[in-house]
Amino acid sequence: MNTNTNRPEKSSSGIPDSSLGLIIQRGGEELILEKISDRFTVRSKFNISTRELAQNFLGSWRSTIPTSRLELFRVAPSSLEMAMSQARSSKNVAFASHVYQIKGNCGNKVYLGDQITIEFDMRVDSARINTIAAKFGLILYKAIDGLPNTFAFKVSEQATQNPIKITNRLQGLPEVVASEPNIIIHQASYYKPRDPLYFQQWYLNHNGGNQLAYGSHISVEKAWDITRGVRSVTVAVVDDSFDLNHPDFMGSGKIVAPLDLKDKDFLPMPAQKQPSHGTACAGIAIAEENGTGISGIAPGCAFMPIRTSGFLDDESIEAIFDWAIEKGASVISCSWGASAVYFPLSLRQRAAITRAATKGRNGLGCIILFAAGNANRPINGTVYERGWVKNIVAGKTRWLSGFAVHPDAIAVSASTSLNKKAAYSNWGTNISLCAPSNNAQPGMWFEQTGFVYSQPAIAASLPGKGMFTTDQLGAAGYTKGDFTAYFGGTSSATPVVAGVAALILSVNPDLTVVQVKRILEETADKIVDLEADAQLGLRYGSYDDNGHSKWFGYGKVNALSAVKAAQKLRANAIVPTKFIEGRNNAVLSIPDNDKQGIKSRINVAANGNVSDIQVSVNITHEFLSDLEIYLIAPNNQRVLLQSRTLGRRQDLLTTYCVQTHPVLENLLNQSAKGNWQLWVVDTAPQDVGKLKNWELALSIHS
Template sequence: MADDLTLQRGGETLALQKTETRFTARPQQPEVISTVVQGVAAQCLHQVPVGSRTEAVLLEFEVSDPTELTAAMDQTRDRPDVAFVSHVYALVDNPGSLVYLADDLTVQFADSVSNEARRSLTQALGLGDETVLVGLDNAFIYRVTREATENPIKIANRLIERDDILAAEPNIVVHSSPSYRPSDRYYPQQWYLNHSGGPGLAQGSHIFAEAAWDITRGDRSIVVAIADDAIDLNHPDFQGIGKIVAPRDFRNTNDFLPLPVRDTDNHGTACAGVCLAEETGEGIVGIAHGCALMPLATTGYLDDRSIDELFDWAIDRGASVISCSWGASAVYFRLSMRQQAALSRAARVGRHGKGCVVVFAAGNANRPTRGEINEQGWTKNILSGNTKWLSGFAAHPEVIAVSACTSLNQKAAYSNWGQDISVCAPSNNAPPGIWLQETGYVSTAPVINKALAGKG
């Protein structure tokens, strides 16, 4: 297989295939994005952020005829206002997900490699801007410069063949997928906190919040970071002295107001409310309503830089808990070295050295967090035959992975399952599904077309 059609990822080699009509280009600076869009002989589909939106953006282009792809890429690569051009890829064993190639690379060297030898090797390959990867010994992050003669995938694959290189990974970007969005506008009856029975309520299906509140209702010194699509900072349930701490918008304007901008930006507000809504006598009350909220709007895409920035922001600004109700928009997603290190950093050195509590949703496809399923009956046959599943974030050994149960004390129909689950928490009983970039939201086979028992 060609060097640029295999990808090193978390110690595993994954097979790629190039898309026939799509490619990406990274402008030299954000200020020239519109000029590049107008000057490239292909349709610009959208912008893909790499890390913070203002730092680096990939423009995804599409040609109408596959025979035009090479010429369009060459023409774009020759532009002085373009820093990097790449094919768009798909993972062979992970249908429905597109992979975008960024222009940075992570390399871990053997202990025997001297500083001089390391610099000599990386300079010869056209790698620059060396940055130490904190949390992994002898590991560094490099930018693939215009002087590089090969793309990051080929460079990584050549490096990994050397005895003095322990690992080499290009930074790839995939779309993120939110967890289930509740359909109710308010939660007037919060059965999941405490209940004494009734229709649709099994004994013990709540979390005994009242007993917990006898011990503590939370404290402003405990900061919970909610990383999601957006958080409505103007909501009445998030008001109060010291309630909001270190907000950050990584997605829209890269400023400090992670507010909703689209009608669909409601998931983060709901997650923050379930956890932290103030006790005001109105609206709902969160389980830890006395704690402070660190609201973080994510980019909506997952790459090494964006995960580094997200978790380092929370670590550096005193988060005690980092809650992530999302995962990759992919059937099989293995974390990169940098992503694994970012989560380990939070779990080990966050909270002023005591370690953060890092929580991830298990996923909503009614599939294992890791395992293999013989898939049949999917819409458009998007999955078929023996298919490997992996939720990389939920499977990280220092993450608390949370699955879902119902008001009837049963597994929620949509919830993922497996050996990585630490906690099963109350939710509704929605049908399972997954968001894939190629199809949008698609129901998990076999499709459930009937109402399911259990309260919302």
């Protein structure tokens, strides 16, 4: 027995018992929580009014969180624990929880659902899984498609601890690779308005003029000579609501498979007194060409409107992407993200997006786009913050947009009508490409403050035209008419690219996700902005040796060039002529916490270009989640095969192929000849391991 009384008691996961309820496992990371002192949530067993519940707990009802049917209550801080105790002992309450915030995430509230995701070691059988679940009071909910031996469980009334504590205790079991609670956070739209009105769709085509730089449009008119889109290609726009009575959404076969996740029906219409962000986004991508109003970029394509609940959790993300897969979406446009500074995705959220990118479109994959955001901050990086209202963000701050950096997503930033960086546009190495939008002050919505501007303030003028698009009918929208001319933000840039992706699939429906992404990137216009950013003084408007800019990705989307490239690729179908296999059996120790890592080579002597690729890896390691694994082609192009998501697993014996890891398509159609390298990097201290062997299989065409 350990008799050191100065050492805090720890769970088997290594987390002190005193911290078990204040650390969440998330995307391979541990995030620190802080309790909100005056709020808690409950889910009632029966149809009891919120007024009656409030009287029972001596609190005031604040709102409903629809994703998990939670009711939010506010009490005096001194009464919180008593109210929580009353709620948990009440026969009318099925679930009660504190409300939290993630430390360093600016006061945005985190709500706890009653679900837990557990990834078990592949050697753990169903009997042992059932035993573990019963021990913790968990009830099997469903298997997670795309994640082997991974399941979602519901926390039953027999559970003696909350989902956060349970997941941390589970994390210490040798049978468990990873465990995560389902948390709920506000959704934030990436709309950024700006006066004055400009009643023209300059972003489609223009011949110059006031605040219009040459080539700042997307060259769509000539693309329309080839295709205006076909009804068999469906664009799913995921957003707050859609005015389906708008004339520009009318047409035979235009609207397919609508879904409303907020009202739990199939009519995703807006509330009467709230602007409809989704209506504006959808108009840019797919507004019907009918002789009135405007034309979307892909007017001939079908429209799948999916209304969100306004909150994001595992269930809601799965519902969005599984619906899109089931109902045949080709393109999924998402002009939103989490209302948080730092937001890694959960296991289930990552899997849902990957599932759509690999199983959608009958296995070719849905094209998924996410807006970069409007705070003028990195989508994955660190900035020293100062001067924000109420110091809501201060000091060395890590920024992460988990949706935008997902490897199967296309992250879209914004340029202006003057071919410059939009002042608000987020940026980084994960940006795929940019599209036209407005220009305005950067900022962000926080639950604690509402919308606030990023700091330091920008004193310079911010020229650039707004985006003209559909609006909610009548006075309830952004303007009093049926259209708005001052939509903007990366919210409007994202459906621009979604529309172009739909045109690409209209001329070549057999393209994979990676092929579409490559076409978009390789045909983009290399706009350049050599001026320093007016807020942070950064200069990221030029391109590196790989043709990438942190501000613009691989450039501004060009509809004509992209459609032509898709046509050409269809005409040049590739038939492999050779099959090459190589193996390296040299056992290499992986240095601990060393960014240099190890590299193991396989030489290919055959001439020709790669048409298919498969990599098999055999690694043992004490904690595989420390590792990143890359494949490096002979031309030194690198792709990430495995990120730090393997949890506590100790043996990795797996095969990566184009079908399961579309990122490998980036290495197709290049020379196979030369040294191929497997690069393994240990990114954290303490645990060590070995690369035992690896294999490379290539299909080659001349």
